[in-house]
Every structure is written in structure tokens, then in C-alpha cells.
Amino acid sequence: MLISKLRPTTVRSHEVPARLEDAVRPRFGCLTLLHAGAGYGKTTVLAAGHRPDWTWYNLDATDREPANLAQRMGQALRVDQPAPDPSAPAEVLALELAQRLQGRTVTVTLDRCEQLGEAVEAGRFLSELLLAAPALALRVATRTRPSLPLERLRLEGRLVEVGPADLRLNRSEIAAVLARSWGRQPLPAELDFADTMLGGWPAALQLWQGGMGDQADLLGPLQPGQPLHEYLHEEVFGTLPEEVMDQVSRDWRWLLGRGPLIKRASNASRRQVADRFVRDRVAVVPGRYGWRVHPLVAAFASMHTSRGSAAAVIRAGREAEVQAAPPEPERQGGGSSCLTIRTFGGLSATTGDSLVTDTSWPAAARRLLELLLSLPGYRTTAHEAAQMLWPSHQPRAARNSFNVALHGLRRALEPDLTDGSRSRYVVREGRLYRLCVERMTCDVEDFTRLARQTSAPVDESVARRLAGAVDLHTGDYLAGCDEPFAERRRAQVRSLLLATLEDLARWYTSSGRRDLAVPALKRLVALEPGRREAWERLLELHEAPEEASQLASTG
Structure with a gap:
């Protein structure tokens, strides 16, 4: 050796x-x-x-x-x-x-x-x-x-x-490094540049201060032929696989700008690039709301692509350094809430403006969230969850898997959660673990709440709530999840949707609102073609002759 x-x-x-x-x-x-x-x-x-x-x-x-x-x-x-x-x-x-x-x-x-x-x-x-x-x-x-x-x-x-x-070096550490190297205290503009544009990156700081010499141009060391320029080529972009570099060369403008990378990764190809950058820590730094492009790399890319002025290059770096806007106020109580969970059409979660990606979303954590969403009161015990999610495991192994999934879920929903601090969204209440839907935006919870706010008979205000519930249902509950608990909850949600459409169609018809009754009835029969009464009401409204023939043929 x-x-x-x-x-x-x-x-x-x-x-x-x-x-x-x-x-x-x-x-x-x-x-x-x-x-x-x-x-x-x-x-x-x-x-x-x-x-x-x-x-x-x-x-x-x-x-x-x-x-x-x-x-x-x-x-x-x-x-x-x-x-x-x-x-x-x-x-x-x-x-x-x-x-x-x-x-x-x-x-x-x-x-x-x-x-x-x-x-x-x-x-x-x-x-x-x-x-x-x-x-x-x-x-x-x-x-x-x-x-x-x-x-x-x-x-x-x-x-x-x-x-x-x-x-990264903090501002006082940067000032000490520059003072030792230059034999003088850095000017305020130099210190600001090293702190914000260079981001305290030790290697970049060393190459930048060595390339400054007697020149006043802060971007001078970033020019072609300078060591800092070559370093970014070799050690940053040169470490990426060829297929990722091809994607970046074809589609790079989305990398520049404000906020976390995942916010701007609007398609599968871009998400692949963003995931690779974050996984390999290439040209990214952590921000409050997610990983973002390093300001120096943004300026470097802008210099290569836009061929704009120095001010434009610096502006590109400054924009990359700006954080995402703070989340909107919580709906109930104090504090803030920036979590949105969507279940219709498939499961997704967004923290602030950042979609929880597959790389930060362990499979076990995702299954645990699907389970919590599907159970009454959004709660379960560790023993029950372990049995439902890992029925073939030994009890101790299943419990360990639950603990790992619980930790991963909390981290995925709260990226800034620190060790020892309490989770805001998945809390322990005695022997129970509960998903706090009242502290987030959750479409299935909002749908259920609106659909069940009915009175007899339905009036104008109730009809508006029912219509709001129907609008929320944009696809099957947890589409793609074939777990028994998800299928049971899916059947319950579907049954509630059908009842809501039935009530809405009946009220629209009795109120003489044919333009609203017809779409409600059409959606009802599309979901459950065997509803004869709904077909008959459609025929009474002089709609769908083809469907009338179909209904007659089925007897």
C-alpha cells in the first residue's frame, strides 16, 4: 500500500x-x-x-x-x-x-x-x-x-x-484572510464582494484575492485565462457527468435567477439536473427554503452566456443570492405555515415554493404519510403503523422501520427541523402519532370539510361549499397507491364525491340552473354510469341523445 x-x-x-x-x-x-x-x-x-x-x-x-x-x-x-x-x-x-x-x-x-x-x-x-x-x-x-x-x-x-x-468563511474570517494576504484591511466593496458573491468559498476566495493584484475590477479574476476562471471550469462543471453537462448546455437559463433550484426545475430534465447538483454539491449552497445556485457560479454562467456588462453579471449573482419570499401566514393561530399536501391525482408535498423531491423523500416516509392521511383523525400508534406498513417484518424490525420512516417524514416536510426540536406537522400525543392537518393546506381535508357542511334543505351558501369541494377533487385520492388503507379511503372519498354531486345536481335542477345542473350530472354519470336516475334527469334537460340511446339499449 x-x-x-x-x-x-x-x-x-x-x-x-x-x-x-x-x-x-x-x-x-x-x-x-x-x-x-x-x-x-x-x-x-x-x-x-x-x-x-x-x-x-x-x-x-x-x-x-x-x-x-x-x-x-x-x-x-x-x-x-x-x-x-x-x-x-x-x-x-x-x-x-x-x-x-x-x-x-x-x-x-x-x-x-x-x-x-x-x-x-x-x-x-x-x-x-x-x-x-x-x-x-x-x-x-x-x-x-x-x-x-x-x-x-x-x-x-x-x-x-x-x-x-x-x-464557508464568515465575514470576519474573510476580512482576516484578505488582510493577511494583502497587508492591508480590505475595502468595504471588496469585503462585500467576497462575502456575498464569493460566498466565503475558501478556494474561490484564495484564487480571487491572488488574482486581484493592483486592479480595481472585482470581476477581473473571473475573466478567461485567470486561475479562478479555470478552477470553475475544471472543479465545478468538469465534475459533472457528460449527459448532465449536455442538458445544461442545451438548457441553462433556468439555473439563473432567484430562489431555490427546485422551484425553477419545471420539467423532468431540469429536475434531474437540480437533483444531481444538490446530491453532488456542485455549484450550490443551502438557503432557507432549499438549495440554490452559488452566486459566483451564477455570475460566471452569466458572463459566458449573456456577454453583458459587469453590472449585469453582478446582478445575476445577486439575484441567485436572494432568498425565496417568506411563506404566507397560517390559516389558524400564530406562526407561519408553508406546507401544502395534495392527494388528488397522486401524492405531492410542497414546502414554501419547493416541491419535495424524490431524493429527499424516502419511500418509507412517503408510505407513512399515505397511511396517516388515510386513517380516521389522521393518527395511528407506532405498533399499528408498523403492522400495516411492514406486516412481514419481525415486530422489532418493523418498529425500527417505523422510527426511520417517521424521522424521514419529519425531515422531508420540515427541511429546517433541527435535532432535538419538536416537529410542527407530525406530533406525538401519548401513544399516538398525528398529522396536524390544521397547520397545513391539505386538499383531502378541505374537500371532506366542505362536502360534509350540508344542511337540509340545501341553500345557496351550502351549494357554494359543495361546489368548492367538487372543484378540489381533481383525480383519484392517492392515485397510484395500491395499499389497502389507501383503497379504503379512496372508496370513502369517492362515495362522498358522488353524494355531493347528487345533492348539487338536485339543487341546481330545482333552482332552474340548467347550465350548472348539466355538468354536475355529466360528471356523476361519468364516475358511475349505472346511475339511472341521473341519466333520466339528463334526458329531461334535453341533453345527450347518444347517452339516451345507450340507456335505452341497456334497459
């Missing part, structure tokens, strides 16, 4: 803020994950506090095989072990290594984890090793999301995440 794999790849020492050294300190039994794009100083931060008695290991593509990774990690940890069996499962290899580490407290830093790609077996090896060796502190630096059970570790309180928002 090359000795270069066992030491940090940084070639010079850097001062690292104390806040970051504390953030990445070893925590035994835990994973400390540094997940950010190129140039955020992940290796630098980890190397700054590295001690001789800790183990450093630089991953490469040959480590994707669990047997190779197990053997090399054993050598790096100075563990005597026989050559592992290449055919042995990853979990077995991890247990063998953990047994040889018994009695030792170990800190391991794995750098360049993106080199593993989507090697699921290597991820299983590391996951099992962390579980089987409680005296192991694992620190991982990566550009892309690793194949590790991050949601489970987060749920167990054994995941410490350090991302772009943590690794």
Missing part, C-alpha cells in the same frame, strides 16, 4: 477557525461527515487537528471492493489479520476487523470518499464497522453523498454533519 494513502494531501498549512476544529473533533461511535463541493477546505479542516496516533486514509477507486478496503484499513490500523476472503460479505469483513480492534479507541479519517462512487458494499462495510466497533470515531470527507445509512445514524444521534454553510 502506498504510504501517500496514509497522510493528508494538503501541501501547506492553513489556519482553521476554532469553530471548525471543534465541529470535526472525533466522537466515538459516531460518523462526522464533511459533505461539500470542491474547494471548501474539507481536507484542510480535518488535517489541521490530525494527531499522530490517529489513522488517516485517502480512498481511491480500488477501495470499492470491500475485501480491498478491509485489508488496507487493517494495515493502516496496524492490525494483524489474515488476507480477507474476497467472496466474504461486507458485514462479515467488518465484524472480523472490529473484533481485532477490541480494547482500542480508534479515530479514522477517510478522505476523498467520493472515489467510492455508489459502491454499496463498501458502504455496508463501513456502516457495519461503525456499529460493531463502538470505540471507533469515523470522520469522512466527500463531495458526493456516500453510500451510508445517514438517516438511521441521524435518527440514532450518531451523525454529525458539516456542510457548505459550516465550511
Whole structure:
């Protein structure tokens, strides 16, 4: 094994803020994950506090095989072990290594984890090793999301995440870096540019301040031929797969502008690009309402595409830096509500202006939400949910699956939810877990509430409510979900819709409103063609001769 794999790849020492050294300190039994794009100083931060008695290991593509990774990690940890069996499962290899580490407290830093790609077996090896060796502190630096059970570790309180928002330099740290480099305090305009346009991105800041020289043009280092320009080409766009770059080159204008990426990803191709940017942390930074394009990258793209003035380039970066508008006030009580759940025609959820994407929407969490939406009172116990969602699992395994799904659901609906804080939308009430539909906009709840606000006889105000309920029903409840609980709820909603259409059609007819009665009756017979009385009323209104023939032919 090359000795270069066992030491940090940084070639010079850097001062690292104390806040970051504390953030990445070893925590035994835990994973400390540094997940950010190129140039955020992940290796630098980890190397700054590295001690001789800790183990450093630089991953490469040959480590994707669990047997190779197990053997090399054993050598790096100075563990005597026989050559592992290449055919042995990853979990077995991890247990063998953990047994040889018994009695030792170990800190391991794995750098360049993106080199593993989507090697699921290597991820299983590391996951099992962390579980089987409680005296192991694992620190991982990566550009892309690793194949590790991050949601489970987060749920167990054994995941410490350090991302772009943590690794970026704040305003005072930027000022100190520029003062050391230039031998003078930065001008207010220079500091503003480095803080907002460069976004405290360490590599971009270093290349920008080195390219400034004596010039006054803040965009000068971004021009072709300058190191910062080439860095963005190589380390940002150069890391994207060819098919993604093809999509970006054909359709790029939507990337520029205000608000989170997902808000502007209006079709499948754009959503694929947005998901890839976020997953691999390419040219994006976190915002209050979702991931957005980095202001510097937006300015860089504008410079390449619009060939506009410097003011236009800066404006493109400023617009990318602006956050989405705050959510509208909640319908009931104080605070704010920005969650909308739609069930008709299929399940979707929107937080603020951001659609919850498949990458942030675990399948188990989605099934749990479908279950809560389908049950009376939108509530269930953990035991009941585990039985309905995972009937073939052992009770303990099913309960664990429920806990993971619950955590994933809360995170999907509330991206800003912090560890230890209470969920606003999925709350625990004694032994019950309840979906708080009163704190959100939910079409099936609104439909049910309006459709059941009937009185005898129907009057003008009741008819308006019933019509509002009918307008909300734009497709089958949870279309595409074949779970028994969803089918039962779908039948209930459909029955309520048919009754509502029946009441509306009857009232419109008795009120002489033929123009409204006919559409209601047509929708009624379209949903349930066997309703003879509805067909007869249509015929009385001199409608649909073809349907009359059909009705007569069916006797």
C-alpha cells in the first residue's frame, strides 16, 4: 500500500477557525461527515487537528471492493489479520476487523470518499464497522453523498454533519484572510464582494484575492485565462457527468435567477439536473427554503452566456443570492405555515415554493404519510403503523422501520427541523402519532370539510361549499397507491364525491340552473354510469341523445 494513502494531501498549512476544529473533533461511535463541493477546505479542516496516533486514509477507486478496503484499513490500523476472503460479505469483513480492534479507541479519517462512487458494499462495510466497533470515531470527507445509512445514524444521534454553510468563511474570517494576504484591511466593496458573491468559498476566495493584484475590477479574476476562471471550469462543471453537462448546455437559463433550484426545475430534465447538483454539491449552497445556485457560479454562467456588462453579471449573482419570499401566514393561530399536501391525482408535498423531491423523500416516509392521511383523525400508534406498513417484518424490525420512516417524514416536510426540536406537522400525543392537518393546506381535508357542511334543505351558501369541494377533487385520492388503507379511503372519498354531486345536481335542477345542473350530472354519470336516475334527469334537460340511446339499449 502506498504510504501517500496514509497522510493528508494538503501541501501547506492553513489556519482553521476554532469553530471548525471543534465541529470535526472525533466522537466515538459516531460518523462526522464533511459533505461539500470542491474547494471548501474539507481536507484542510480535518488535517489541521490530525494527531499522530490517529489513522488517516485517502480512498481511491480500488477501495470499492470491500475485501480491498478491509485489508488496507487493517494495515493502516496496524492490525494483524489474515488476507480477507474476497467472496466474504461486507458485514462479515467488518465484524472480523472490529473484533481485532477490541480494547482500542480508534479515530479514522477517510478522505476523498467520493472515489467510492455508489459502491454499496463498501458502504455496508463501513456502516457495519461503525456499529460493531463502538470505540471507533469515523470522520469522512466527500463531495458526493456516500453510500451510508445517514438517516438511521441521524435518527440514532450518531451523525454529525458539516456542510457548505459550516465550511464557508464568515465575514470576519474573510476580512482576516484578505488582510493577511494583502497587508492591508480590505475595502468595504471588496469585503462585500467576497462575502456575498464569493460566498466565503475558501478556494474561490484564495484564487480571487491572488488574482486581484493592483486592479480595481472585482470581476477581473473571473475573466478567461485567470486561475479562478479555470478552477470553475475544471472543479465545478468538469465534475459533472457528460449527459448532465449536455442538458445544461442545451438548457441553462433556468439555473439563473432567484430562489431555490427546485422551484425553477419545471420539467423532468431540469429536475434531474437540480437533483444531481444538490446530491453532488456542485455549484450550490443551502438557503432557507432549499438549495440554490452559488452566486459566483451564477455570475460566471452569466458572463459566458449573456456577454453583458459587469453590472449585469453582478446582478445575476445577486439575484441567485436572494432568498425565496417568506411563506404566507397560517390559516389558524400564530406562526407561519408553508406546507401544502395534495392527494388528488397522486401524492405531492410542497414546502414554501419547493416541491419535495424524490431524493429527499424516502419511500418509507412517503408510505407513512399515505397511511396517516388515510386513517380516521389522521393518527395511528407506532405498533399499528408498523403492522400495516411492514406486516412481514419481525415486530422489532418493523418498529425500527417505523422510527426511520417517521424521522424521514419529519425531515422531508420540515427541511429546517433541527435535532432535538419538536416537529410542527407530525406530533406525538401519548401513544399516538398525528398529522396536524390544521397547520397545513391539505386538499383531502378541505374537500371532506366542505362536502360534509350540508344542511337540509340545501341553500345557496351550502351549494357554494359543495361546489368548492367538487372543484378540489381533481383525480383519484392517492392515485397510484395500491395499499389497502389507501383503497379504503379512496372508496370513502369517492362515495362522498358522488353524494355531493347528487345533492348539487338536485339543487341546481330545482333552482332552474340548467347550465350548472348539466355538468354536475355529466360528471356523476361519468364516475358511475349505472346511475339511472341521473341519466333520466339528463334526458329531461334535453341533453345527450347518444347517452339516451345507450340507456335505452341497456334497459
